[in-house]
Amino acid sequence: MSERFPPLLKARPWSRIVPAAALSMLAVVAALTCLIDLAGWRLTRRVDARLAGATSIVVWTHGLESADAAQARAAEILIDAPGVRSVTLLDPRPDDEAIAAALGAPKATTRLLKLSVAPGAAPTLVMRLAKADLPARASTRPPAATGGSKLELIGLAVIVIALALFALTCGIEAAREVRRGWSALELARLGGASDGWLTAVAARRTAGLTGASLLWGAAGALVGSAFIATAGPLPGLGGLTRADIISPWPLILVALGLAGLAAAWAAAASAVRRSP
Amino acid sequence: MNTSPAPAVETSAIAQALPVVRFDQAGRGTLRSLSFALAPGSFHWLTGGPGKSALLRLMALAEPPAQGVVQLFGRDLASLSRREAVAIRGRIGAVLAPLAFIDHWTVWQNAAIGPKVSGRSPDEFAREIDAVLRWLGLAKRAAAAPGDLTAAERFRLALARAAAGRPELLLIDAPPDGLEPVERERIVKAVHELNAAGAAVLMVADQAMLGGQANLRLHEGRAILTEAASG
Numbered sequence: 001m002s003e004r005f006p007p008l009l010k011a012r013p014w015s016r017i018v019p020a021a022a023l024s025m026l027a028v029v030a031a032l033t034c035l036i037d038l039a040g041w042r043l044t045r046r047v048d049a050r051l052a053g054a055t056s057i058v059v060w061t062h063g064l065e066s067a068d069a070a071q072a073r074a075a076e077i078l079i080d081a082p083g084v085r086s087v088t089l090l091d092p093r094p095d096d097e098a099i100a101a102a103l104g105a106p107k108a109t110t111r112l113l114k115l116s117v118a119p120g121a122a123p124t125l126v127m128r129l130a131k132a133d134l135p136a137r138a139s140t141r142p143p144a145a146t147g148g149s150k151l152e153l154i155g156l157a158v159i160v161i162a163l164a165l166f167a168l169t170c171g172i173e174a175a176r177e178v179r180r181g182w183s184a185l186e187l188a189r190l191g192g193a194s195d196g197w198l199t200a201v202a203a204r205r206t207a208g209l210t211g212a213s214l215l216w217g218a219a220g221a222l223v224g225s226a227f228i229a230t231a232g233p234l235p236g237l238g239g240l241t242r243a244d245i246i247s248p249w250p251l252i253l254v255a256l257g258l259a260g261l262a263a264a265w266a267a268a269a270s271a272v273r274r275s276p
Numbered sequence: 277m278n279t280s281p282a283p284a285v286e287t288s289a290i291a292q293a294l295p296v297v298r299f300d301q302a303g304r305g306t307l308r309s310l311s312f313a314l315a316p317g318s319f320h321w322l323t324g325g326p327g328k329s330a331l332l333r334l335m336a337l338a339e340p341p342a343q344g345v346v347q348l349f350g351r352d353l354a355s356l357s358r359r360e361a362v363a364i365r366g367r368i369g370a371v372l373a374p375l376a377f378i379d380h381w382t383v384w385q386n387a388a389i390g391p392k393v394s395g396r397s398p399d400e401f402a403r404e405i406d407a408v409l410r411w412l413g414l415a416k417r418a419a420a421a422p423g424d425l426t427a428a429e430r431f432r433l434a435l436a437r438a439a440a441g442r443p444e445l446l447l448i449d450a451p452p453d454g455l456e457p458v459e460r461e462r463i464v465k466a467v468h469e470l471n472a473a474g475a476a477v478l479m480v481a482d483q484a485m486l487g488g489q490a491n492l493r494l495h496e497g498r499a500i501l502t503e504a505a506s507g
Contacts, residue, residue: 183376
């Protein structure tokens with residue numbers, strides 16, 4: 001009689017629901033953050049390219065004056081102002097809403113002007129426009145550079161934290177597997193199993209949990225990315241292309257998986273070595 | 277036994293010269309300063325107590341000694357690396373109380389855990405396991421779950437598991453209370469056969485087994501080696 005051996009550790013799916021939910025959630029968060037971060041990065045680069053090296057001024061609908069009229073009047077006022085070398089009226093684009101918000105403009109129809117001015121002249125120009133009853137805001141840096149960089153940093157931090165928590169959860173779960181299944185593992189050990197063999201048993205169990213969680217994470221990220229791309233809950237991010245939806249976040253999931261497996265192996269090995 | 281599963285024990289000259297087990301002022305918990313040595317191929321009953329099961333666990337490397345020197349096969353446990361401890365465990369067969377099995381494995385799979393975890397292919401050890409189970413009267417129960425066995429069958433399964441690893445030292449806790457005399461005799465006979473095949477044996481015994489004779493007696497945490505029957 002020769003037969004295949006079932007896994008040494010008995011399956012206890014109910015005992016793994018909480019870690020599975022936590023790991024899936026972390027995978028979704030990391031993947032979605034990656035997508036949002038990518039969209040933010042795209043926006044930053046696009047706006048930077050449009051406004052690089054210039055002072056940006058935003059004007060908006062005011063009283064009976066339309067945004068286009070305000071933009072034209074602002075150009076006439078600014079071109080004669082001291083220190084102004086050139087004024088460019090920028091055609092409206094979907095990104096303008098995010099730029100205007102970053103500059104502090106109220107929620108209204110806005111228009112942008114790109115100026116080449118002497119250093120430190122921007123506040124004077126805003127005051128000059130205000131005297132002409134033309135409310136405006138100005139920035140000497142491309143506004144998206146500020147907001148976009150912050151978004152990128154926050155996103156990166158979220159991904160790193162999710163990665164660390166994912167690995168930690170995998171490690172804790174692997175150590176729990178060793179504790180829960182110690183009676184079976186001890187039988188194997190007394191039968192001559194090496195530390196590596198016992199570690200592999202517990203780590204393999206955690207790997208199964210990790211893999212399932214990453215699949216759930218992938219499903220969640222797909223749904224979330226479709227929502228972001230179509231419903232646009234984050235206006236001005238510039239949307240996501242189809243390539244965005246399928247390209248970057250699988251790498252994050254792979255990184256999560258590798259970190260989780262490494263942590264599971266290390267924790268299981270440590271738990272086995274701590275045993276008598 | 278007719279279909280002998282017991283190993284043709286290969287003992288080197290050094291191993292033959294050294295005791296398989298030597299305790300020197302060693303102990304843990306209720307066991308205090310045990311000093312004794314067991315020769316290769318010997319058979320000893322273990323009586324007295326308490327601490328018999330704890331002593332077997334120490335000798336099976338299930339737990340480390342808290343004090344003193346313990347040597348197995350001439351190697352000091354304190355100086356063993358974990359890899360070397362694995363090799364030592366592979367030379368020991370243990371039936372420890374309470375009996376534990378992998379409940380979701382069959383009887384056959386439980387008996388084969390030693391060869392399985394040592395990395396051998398099931399095709400290599402299948403015939404050995406079949407033979408061990410036949411020898412201990414468990415062949416017809418090979419596909420059953422351990423939980424479906426009687427108390428006597430469970431003990432024989434634990435013995436089969438210990439014997440399947442081709443041990444040079446067998447450590448056997450007492451059979452459970454309430455076994456029929458014929459079952460006890462069958463177990464003792466099987467253990468004697470393993471001893472005759474070359475394995476040193478230390479088995480916890482009650483008076484019914486001994487007939488009033490003890491070999492290694494634990495008394496107030498100390499060991500008294502009163503008589504060593506030759507294997």
